[in-house]
Amino acid sequence: MFDKEYDVIVVGGGHAGAEAAAAAANLGSKTLLVTMNLQTIGQMSCNPAMGGIAKGQIVREIDALGGYSGIISDKSAIQFKMLNKSKGPAMWSPRTQNDRMRFAEEWRLALERTPNCDFYQEMVSGLIIEGDKVCGVTTSLGIEIRSKSVVLTNGTFLNGLIHIGERQLGGGRAGEKSATGITEQLVDLGFESGRMKTGTPPRVDGRSLDYSKMIVQPGDVIPEKFSYTDTKSLAHQRDCFMTHTSTLVHDLLREGFDRSPMFNGRIKSLGPRYCPSIEDKINRFADKDKHQLFVEPEGWDTVEVYVNGFSTSLPEDVQFKALRSVVGFENVKFFRPGYAIEYDYFPPTQLKHTLETKLVNNLYFAGQINGTTGYEEAASQGLMAGINAHQKVKENEPLILNRDEAYIGVLIDDLITKGTEEPYRMFTSRAEYRTLLRQDNADIRLTPLGHKIGLASDSRLKRMEEKLQKSDAFVNFFRETSVVPEDINPILESVNSTPVKQSHKMFKSFSRPNVTMDHMRKLKSVSEFIEAENIDREVMEQTEIQVKYAGYIAKEKNNADKLQRLENIKIPEGFDYRQLKSLSYEAREKLEAIRPVTISQASRISGVSPSDISVLLVFMGR
Structure with a gap:
């Protein structure tokens, strides 16, 4: 049945698996999606909605990189809301209510239209391991399927157990059986596993x-x-x-x-x-x-x-x-x-930033198997695992997003560096650079990266560049164009803001808290610029944010640049922390277990103190 070796096998057809298969296939890898039920690809197991606080930013980031979740959400949406509009733009979070059946249907159709993506319906019961490398999967029928890499996205199915009152039912989701065999094999290989719980309403x-x-x-x-x-x-x-x-x-x-x-x-x-x-x-x-x-x-x-x-x-x-x-x-x-459901997961400190496991080469974990909760968190991990499985198979550089580049970067770094003992959910408060990581600029941040590796199309890049060019031109217009008191004062007075006595640049008035783009559009020169340059609502929003939050954005970028210097200080692979007697015992233990790649990552590990970082810096001549 399978007379060829695949580049990437993705196990599981949920949000993580669907994004992983789409990414790997679109990048050019021969990809096989193996799932227990082809009718439930992209199934919304819990609430029929995408996005929300911080989660909406993740969906936008997936879309900017060339993933499918944003497109599928739009095609199946029945309601749209931008949450937190009463707060600053760093907190604005898009959310859709979705048609559950259409969402799954759109995912299935999107994957079927994706070249290089094959499908097979059966339970994967084990992995083919040769030496320290994964070489394929084994199904419950005993069929061996060879591949150069494997992405596990098993969701809540690994030894899943459903609870309703005093009754317990084996299953990964209502009406579907659980998956067995994989946990036991991974534990035998030396992986640490645990149990987590989630639930759903009537x-x-x-x-x-x-x-x-x-x-x-x-x-x-x-x-x-x-x-x-x-x-x-x-x-x-x-x-x-x-x-x-x-x-x-x-x-x-x-x-x-x-x-x-x-x-x-x-x-x-x-x-x-x-x-x-x-x-x-x-x-x-x-x-x-x-x-x-x-x-x-x-x-x-x-x-x-x-x-x-x-x-x-x-x-x-x-x-x-x-x-x-x-x-x-x-x-x-x-x-x-x-009902509630308990399932196996694997503490994510056992992974690299690419989501490849440290113990077995070319084996990747994504989604709830890593201890996260939520469609969006799962989909983003699937996207990154699919990308990096392809990149490794093709001997290309991996794609790793930094904490100042994307919420996806924050999510993965938190998991790899800190681990989690309860289902991890993304919040804006988890991101120290959330003024930079807004939902409105995800395309500006990430589409060039997606295009560089070949996932985001030329049309995506062109659309983003046009948006950036127009918003930059509009910001410069406000910086360079003066306004006289008799034109601007009626606007300022209408929002109870102090009138001006002399001409000044529009940027200054626009920067005031209560003055909005709608107010500024009342000025003839502004409305003429909008019409002449064909400025749409998206560009207007981007421009307003750039004007009003220019100082905050610049300050946060400066802080990110300072910390980036620590990201550039690499820790040698296989470094022996035991030789540094000045490190605390806890720091040595944590550093040996997690094996951070950079000094910056080491500084974020719970139990590693600033004095421990100083010891590392001194040892490395810094």
């Missing part, structure tokens, strides 16, 4: 809900989109809704706590800290008498509804009784109950 029949009792949550009046390509913005949108739990709901849920696997000891692993189950919320925040629930449609035409905020593993009768006491849910009908 799905209900939207026809049984009373939306008139809920609070409408519409999309943006002028919806944007994720992709920097020519995907279409939404012409119309579906509303979401919000309701709340109550003390009655909490009391009904507590009645089932003695049968909860979270509280009776059946679940021993840790779940996502920032996406807790409803039972965990009412237990941890006992002083709160209500919690928000977001009622999210699963698509354009389906009546299935996702109850965001009600993730639970309580017995199904307790879930049903409690949910029927929520306002608007008095007559609710279940499609299926919520």
Whole structure:
């Protein structure tokens, strides 16, 4: 059946696997995607949404590099929102509500249209290892498929165990069996493994809900989109809704706590800290008498509804009784109950920055196998693993993103350097350079890199260069063009800003906090420039940010440049830290285990102090 050797085999067809297969194939590698069910490629296992706080920036970065997630999200979107618009642009985060069925369909079709990408449906039960190198996979039917590299993206399927109340079911997702064999083989090879937990809420029949009792949550009046390509913005949108739990709901849920696997000891692993189950919320925040629930449609035409905020593993009768006491849910009908799932993961400190394992050459891990949670985090790792598997097979330089280049760089560096003992989720607060890593400039930051390796197309690069050229020209226009008091003062007074007494450059007035692009467009010279140069909304937004935050951006870039000097100080491969007696015992232990590549990476390892870094710098003649 498989008479050729593949360049890259990707195991698993979720968000990480789909991006990995697309990247490797588009770069020119002969790629095979092996998954247990070809009908669930790109499946949204939990909420039908993409993006959100910091996650939206990741989707934009995937798109800028030439990945598919942004395009698929736009094609299947039913609502768009830009979150955190009341805050500064570093916090703005795009989010789409998606049609679950169309999302998976678009992924399947996109991969089928991708040259060099083959498919095979079966469970991978083991790896072919020769010496210290992976050479392919073995399936549950005993078929051996040879390859030069393998990317594991097993999600929640590795020895997955589903919990609903006191019942336990083997499975990687509702209705699908778990994957066995891989964990055991990797542990025998010397890998460290652990267990993590995640969960999902009930799905209900939207026809049984009373939306008139809920609070409408519409999309943006002028919806944007994720992709920097020519995907279409939404012409119309579906509303979401919000309701709340109550003390009655909490009391009904507590009645089932003695049968909860979270509280009776059946679940021993840790779940996502920032996406807790409803039972965990009412237990941890006992002083709160209500919690928000977001009622999210699963698509354009389906009546299935996702109850965001009600993730639970309580017995199904307790879930049903409690949910029927929520306002608007008095007559609710279940499609299926919520559940928790435990699964194997491998602490990511066992990986290099390319996501290749340290123990086995040409073997890459991406997604929840690395201890992360979320579609976006998984997709970005899949993209990078697919890129780097191709790069290594073709003997090219790897693609490694720095912390000042992308949220993807922050994510991978955090995982590799610090590890994680609970499902890792990206937040803007995790990025020290978030003023540089905005959602609006992901194409400017990353498309040149994507184009350089051959993943981002010429048209993408051209589009980005035109945007940059226009925004730079517009910024210079504001820097160089003067405005007289009689023209600018009416605008300043309308926003309660102090009038000026003499002519000055527009940049100065535009920099004031309450003065927006809409205000500046009232000036004749500005509106004429916009029309003459064909300036669109995206360029206007980019220009406004560059004007208003010029000082902050310059300061952050200066800080990043200073720290970049430490990135340039490489630590020799195989360096023996035991010879440095001045290092603390903990630092020696952590440095030996993680094997950082640069002094900068070493400085971010928990337990390595500034004095330990000084010892390393002195030893290296710095």
